[in-house]
Amino acid sequence: MRRHTPPPLWDIDPDGVRRVLKLKTTASDIRATGKDVHTAFQALDPVYDAPEQEELLDSTLPHNTRRTPA
Structure with missing residues (x-):
């Protein structure tokens, strides 16, 4: 089984991270x-x-x- 070797640290783009x-x-x-908009709309239900x-x-x-x- 072949093991995955992570890239060297210096190949990681700090700005990308x-x-x-x-x-x-x-x-x-x-x-x-x-979620806040949904909650506010539900407050309309009684009125x-x-x-x-x-x-x-x-x-x-x-x-x-x-x-x-998806």
């Missing part, structure tokens, strides 16, 4: 905002009465859950 970490933080912030009420309140549900790449 920083960009990846920044992207991860940004993605986390986007997910948190989606909003219309035929499209269920559709409106459900419209933010996909933004309340963590998505993983």
